[in-house]
Amino acid sequence: MPITAAITALQAEIQQTATASGRTADAVTLVAVSKTQPLEAIIAAYDAGLRHFGENRADELANKAAALSHLPDIHWHFIGRLQTRQSLAVAQYATSFHAVDRRKIAQRLAQQCAQLNRVLPIFLQVNISGEASKTGFICDNWENDKTQQNNLLAVIDEITALDNVQIFGLMTMAPANASNAAATAVFSRTRALAEWLTKARPSVNFSALSMGMSGDFMPAIEQGATHVRIGSKLFRQS
Ligand SMILES: *Cc1c(COP(=O)(O)O)cnc(C)c1O
Numbered sequence: 021m022p023i024t025a026a027i028t029a030l031q032a033e034i035q036q037t038a039t040a041s042g043r044t045a046d047a048v049t050l051v052a053v054s055k056t057q058p059l060e061a062i063i064a065a066y067d068a069g070l071r072h073f074g075e076n077r078a079d080e081l082a083n084k085a086a087a088l089s090h091l092p093d094i095h096w097h098f099i100g101r102l103q104t105r106q107s108l109a110v111a112q113y114a115t116s117f118h119a120v121d122r123r124k125i126a127q128r129l130a131q132q133c134a135q136l137n138r139v140l141p142i143f144l145q146v147n148i149s150g151e152a153s154k155t156g157f158i159c160d161n162w163e164n165d166k167t168q169q170n171n172l173l174a175v176i177d178e179i180t181a182l183d184n185v186q187i188f189g190l191m192t193m194a195p196a197n198a199s200n201a202a203a204t205a206v207f208s209r210t211r212a213l214a215e216w217l218t219k220a221r222p223s224v225n226f227s228a229l230s231m232g233m234s235g236d237f238m239p240a241i242e243q244g245a246t247h248v249r250i251g252s253k254l255f256r257q258s
Contacts, residue, residue, distance in 0.1 A: 076100025189228025
């Protein structure tokens with residue numbers, strides 16, 4: 021399938037899923053995960069109307085964003101684990117960072133964004149499933165575990181005190197190959213956590229939810245995803 025057809029088909033599925041859950045398609049930002057894809061593939065997707073792209077390596081982000089900086093209104097989302105020593109590319113080029121998984125990376129980005137005179141929107145990555153292979157703040161029993169709650173609130177208070185990064189939501193991943201029901205549970209618990217945090221910290225914005233990938237974007241949208249991160253379904257369909 022050419023990329024234009026894949027985009028059209030995916031947008032129709034997003035629209036249907038959003039509508040069926042009482043939401044509108046424009047409440048869901050499609051982040052096309054272009055990691056490992058060549059510039060030509062990104063340009064083809066851009067020409068087909070996409071404006072949001074996701075990368076998970078800082079050097080790759082820097083190279084691609086610099087090479088495509090002539091494209092109006094193109095947005096880069098950094099979605100992977102970020103090493104502190106590679107954070108400058110994200111501070112320079114990313115529209116948002118989806119994977120804040122520790123204080124230190126937020127502090128580092130805030131320093132660099134201060135020098136660049138910008139504010140970087142960030143998602144806190146939360147590990148809801150408890151899988152050891154997943155990064156993110158451990159929230160696998162946040163509903164009952166006061167220590168998990170207090171740890172997360174303490175991080176949020178520290179990050180909120182930083183001037184040049186701004187929390188605007190949570191990011192999560194369901195286990196790979198999870199059943200629809202298991203993925204739904206992870207996404208629903210993430211949304212509930214965002215609602216709980218909004219009550220606990222009313223001055224912080226937790227309205228964005230980055231959740232859902234090629235295999236599970238439908239349950240994610242049903243549970244309130246505002247950003248879906250989709251790679252293989254767009255770029256690697258056979
Ligand atoms: C690669 C990646 C995606 C996209 O995964 P697909 O299954 O290819 O859609 C989404 N989120 C993160 C964090 C990724 O690393």
